[in-house]
Amino acid sequence: MEARTPTTRVLRFCDFLDAIPVRIGQVAAWLLVPMVLIILYDVTARRYFRHLDWVIENDLQHFMNSSKIQDSEWHFSAALMFLSMGYAASRNIQIRLDLFREKFTAPCRVAVELAGTLVLWLPYLIIATFYGVDYVLDAYLTNEQSHTLTGLPHRWVIKTTLAVGFMLALLAAISLVLRASVWLLGPMEDRRAARLESVSGEIEAGQPRK
Template sequence: MFQTIARTCAALPRAGHFVGGWLLLGLAFVIGYDVVGRKFFNTGSTLLQELQWHLHGAAMLLGFGATYLKDAHVRVDLLRESFPQRTKIWLETAGIVLFLIPYLGFLLHFSIDYALRAWATGEGSVGGSGLPNRWIIKSFLAIGFALVILSALSILARCIDALRSGGKTPDTPFYPDP
């Protein structure tokens, strides 16, 4: 049952990672177009520069959830590495329940309000010649936080499954691809 929950919760972060990868490809084309235009045709565009940071921000926020699923995030593991596997699983479980999900829930709540205020006020580029509809990029904050919450729920389900099975699992039971 917990493996099914883990796979279900991991599906959207993995999809976000896939979409984020394609956004990075689009970002490379936008950067190339902008650089060639500025270098050879003496054109510069606030719109293209803003599009670059919008694509970069969206791609990163879409990838954070999958990064946590793959245990590719930054850790400070001075003591953790010397602990037995079961203790590591308990630490991961406690960290998710006590810190990660409450903190991300707080961020999600405020990022939704942040995007809604931008939408309600019609917020656009400060420069005037950039991108309109600033709420779109601000919405990616909420999407990114929600994807990390789903990833945390997936890993939590794997941790619970590993603890229920007596810890007879590989070195990193909560991170392998389902």
Template structure:
């Protein structure tokens, strides 16, 4: 099985992946809004010599939302980047064993740390009512910081789905 092929069906994992993919496709509309905001900012800056700081910050926020939620989408579609120098040449069973070992020992601890730190980061921003340092910038900076724990929770769910899929297929012996 190559990395771009469809994953072998496992009902629980398929249901989780479908949910995450729906969320990802919904969040992807942020890129449409991003393009419109960029176009508006360019028109204001080049056509009227008056760009807006709030639009500049909104661009960063929209791009961040797409990237952060794109992580879980990429995990469920098996489109994330690996070091394929060796991995691509391995048999499906060997790849699954690597996934089953690496998910609980490396991936989940990383996700948990970022998730927990993201909660603290967001809470502190909310507590002090953090806003842009620019006078005409965006308020409520905790909203964009809140994307960190939410997107990493979704990524954790995607990784758990992958773990379930790989364990199930190793037990079934499906290559």
């Protein structure tokens, strides 16, 4: 039976934090399907069917050039991006611009990751989450609508995905801080348990944590 040490408790808590954005990101990935279908319908209908005689005679043009359809396209795209931010952070597959990282040792890489998260990423996510919630409340209380008269109503719905996305990324950032602290400060056997191989450079980024 595995001993329950403070380190194992911290890492179990990290697993719990990571599981939330990962599961939500996996579900959100399915938004790609309706988004692609709507875009295909919009492009095809406007290009090939909108000017047909039977469409004009039956007054069907508004089904093929609807502001609601165009709003739906970017709504699905935005929701997919926002709800996947936490997944990308938990799996360490976010876009990076690493100019010097390859020359660093593994401890230096983890230390830089920890410092960058504490100084830059974590404060940004806290501020963005705070103002993101305020952003949603303002849209809800003012009953914000689409800028076009025939667009989608309830703009607060899509704005909610922005706030939730920052919250999920915040959970992933907290998990990263705890894992990096265990990796740097704990005994050598805790490094493998922290599962930061993609950060330290021991495996490629994007490998799932087992």
